[in-house]
Amino acid sequence: MAFGDLSRIGGNIQALQALESLNKVNGELGVRQLRLATGKRVNTAEDDAAGFVIGGSLRARSKGLAVAMGNIGDAKSMLSIGEGGLQNILDILETMKEKATAAVSDTLGSSERTAIESELDQLTNEINDIVSETSFNGTALLTSTSMTIQTGETTSDALSVAVTSASHNATTLAVHDSNIAVDSAANASTAISRIDTAISTVKTSISNIGAVQARLSTKENTISNAITNTEAARSRIIDADFAKEQLEALKLQIMQQTATASLAQANAAPQIVLSLFG
Numbered sequence: 534m535a536f537g538d539l540s541r542i543g544g545n546i547q548a549l550q551a552l553e554s555l556n557k558v559n560g561e562l563g564v565r566q567l568r569l570a571t572g573k574r575v576n577t578a579e580d581d582a583a584g585f586v587i588g589g590s591l592r593a594r595s596k597g598l599a600v601a602m603g604n605i606g607d608a609k610s611m612l613s614i615g616e617g618g619l620q621n622i623l624d625i626l627e628t629m630k631e632k633a634t635a636a637v638s639d640t641l642g643s644s645e646r647t648a649i650e651s652e653l654d655q656l657t658n659e660i661n662d663i664v665s666e667t668s669f670n671g672t673a674l675l676t677s678t679s680m681t682i683q684t685g686e687t688t689s690d691a692l693s694v695a696v697t698s699a700s701h702n703a704t705t706l707a708v709h710d711s712n713i714a715v716d717s718a719a720n721a722s723t724a725i726s727r728i729d730t731a732i733s734t735v736k737t738s739i740s741n742i743g744a745v746q747a748r749l750s751t752k753e754n755t756i757s758n759a760i761t762n763t764e765a766a767r768s769r770i771i772d773a774d775f776a777k778e779q780l781e782a783l784k785l786q787i788m789q790q791t792a793t794a795s796l797a798q799a800n801a802a803p804q805i806v807l808s809l810f811g
Contacts, residue, residue: 547795548796548799548800551792551795552796554795555789555793555796558785558789558792559789561785562782562785562786564580565778565781565785566782568773568778569773569778569779571773572775573773574770574772574773574778575588575771581770584770584771588770591763591764591766591767592767592771594686594763595763595764597685597686598685598686598756598759598760598763599760600683600686601684601685601686601690601756602753602757602760604683604684605682605684605756606753608680608692608694608749609746609749609750610669611669611674611696612694612742612749614674615667615674615675615696615742616739616746618663618664618674618675619697619701619735619738621663622663622664622675622735623732623735623736625656625659625663626660626706626708626728626731627732628656629656629657629713630725630729630732632649632653632656633653633713633724633728634725636715636718636721636724637718637722638718643716646715646716646721650710650715653710653713654710657708657710657713658703660701660702660703660708661702661703664701664702674696674697675696675697675700675701675702676697677697677698677699678695678696679693679694679695680694680695680696681693681694682694684749685756694745697738697741699734701735701738708727708728712724713728
């Protein structure tokens, strides 16, 4: 480092050096104060070019995972609605079985069988109503519906979800009024067999929904952990260490004061030359 001769007043080297030091301290202090103000260690690519790029990628991944987690939540809600519809159909089928079982007995007369037949017809109509009314965002859920759920932040993270493999209306379940008759004990016995088959079909669909819900819950837990870990990695790269930055800022403030004092002294030093003219 060069030091100027104080008897040569044409160039005050000490003052220039003190000014340069002050400018450096001011710049560094500004960086520390910006980090404390924003909470980020990397505010521009200039601060850390690699860190800026990596942190941006991690932030994008975290946001993508958060949206995917929302998608999974929507899918679970959709499946819950479908399951609720199937449970209602199952309740109706169990009621139909009770009625058909009563009709098997020869103790019933024709009027009683007619009343049971009429009630069964109304129950099958209600099954059809449930199928048409069970929907999610305008999509029918109980009519062999398959959907693709985005369960991650890349295009390959997708899951195909089928709420049901076939329609669950009365006709498909073979419990429509044309399939069910209780006008005789024999027909009532046949009706019971068909209703049992329908009950088995609905139970299988409910079981499948439960399996998919369990899988989605596992994905939900996995994504939650991934979001936490991704945010931790991003924070280590991008976020500022407040304790460290505050200590550095205090040190730089002291250096700023000493550099300012040194500049003042350096500017006053050439005046010593005036003593030569006394």
